[in-house]
Amino acid sequence: MTAEQRVAVLQEPEHMTVETRPVPEPGPGEVQVAVRAVSVCGSDVHYYDHGRIGGFVMHAPLVLGHETSGVVSTLGEGVEAPAVGTRVAVEPQRNCGRCTQCVRGRYHLCPWIAFFATPPIEGSFAQYVVVPATRAHPVPDALSDDAAAMIEPLAVAVHAAGKAETGPDARVFVSGAGPVGLLCLQVAKARGAAHVAVSDPVERRRAKALEFGADAVVDPAAGDPGLEPVDVVLECTGVQAAVDLAIAATAPAATAVLVGTGEQVTLPLDVVQSRELVVKGTFRYAHVYPAAIALAASGAVRLDDMVTSHHDLDGAEDALLAARRDPDAIKAVVRPG
Template structure:
């Protein structure tokens, strides 16, 4: 291992012991192996999946069976490198792409490494995440970021990547009419990306008035209250659901023009009833998304140029002793960042 300075033997990390119970523990600082880097974590965004693991101890088939460090939206600075990594990378600011695939399966070989069955993804059992002072990761999944990009923004390149991948699946571009359901962090970034792409209409639907106002500030050309307005009366090229709510999905599908696309981004019910006859007769393409692949270079450019404003999403900060506060649902908070 080559390091910039003496690396401590131990570090602090926030550990999910069981659903609803977090504990700050001392653990050994990991050492980077071949083709790995050691990163001093400066910022980690909190995500709905962190909330779900904290509250329920599971997401679908992913079950927390042993103490787990949450957090999969990290950024920091490289402080040491393992064998076969250029020592010149030490002191480099990086945003971490949190899922390292096997690189050998057919999905990896075709570029769809987000579908790799053997991916090791931060904070997905049994892999620990980044609510810690240090983490290691494969060197090519530590993406350099310019010095003028804030630590918070570097961390939020992960949810920006979710939004970019959703738009790739939706096939949106200049002149597109887009409907977004849900104005949480992902929905707001989906709206920002739509604006960057030159969408002519960006409609965002959310029942919370504060979130609707946030949508206006993040690129929406119009906002809808699904308790009073009827999203299905719109006529859009693409519908991106970032809510996971069945009523929102059904209303959004009804809004898609014949030949349009619908993309399920938000995690909701495991099963729902869909209007199959309408999907068939109107030739609507319906797909889901699972993480992302190859999005970081674009995300870095958008953040570095100011085309996408990630800092405006940050509504609070906590340290490792107060991670639980960040994982309690609060509509007034858009994105809380942990600073280890």
């Protein structure tokens, strides 16, 4: 008799159901993970609200969720580690391993990448998922299940800071105090930044940025913030006005990393050229999960403090609506078990 599990499925925008489906079994080189926590990402909310993000469009019901932790429950053929019972943070992507990008180490840019909760790939609002064994990263007991799930967005911040070459004594400007912005702030501080300023139009979010270690906060509607020019910009919104403010804050030869996803923005080419700015895009991450786990385990990044609500699988829709209903919400966590 086939074992069954419960999954939360987005049938169409603003309509979720909980279904019973077969428990997935791992194939060669894979592990089955019993899911313990899934933190909600802005992309999950975008699919719930609109059924799409840019060119990624839902054409069929979709299981959301990709920020995932759990316990290895079954090993596929040929897998020796991680062992059954190991607590893991799931890196939610599977690449081909053969294309030019994979061979060059940029597996996150693989044209055949399969990423959780990106149509048509199912996500982890489920009791069990199957992933390549190499994408189930062991986590220490010092990390809670919630924190282990949030290694995924932390990996985004670690990857962005690496692209920016954020280091000791840097002056950093983080645009946006949502979850990714707060993580970029903490990673910059952990890497030794001398001063980190955070911009957000919402007063509550600016207050949160101060709680998480910002040296200064900026209301973008208040005019010239009077900040010294910065060496690094981490733009986490994808919103035109925020991009404009972030670029204006740069010193000559600064690096601006575009982290936030937007439909289309323009850059002031005269400023980019006259200051010889380095502008970089960033897409997800690669090779950073071990570093993100070590950083979280060190206590330099406060993941648990970012969790503002918990929900069971039947409450997955409430988790997606948490930010809309509660202005103080940062991270909602679904616990499928």
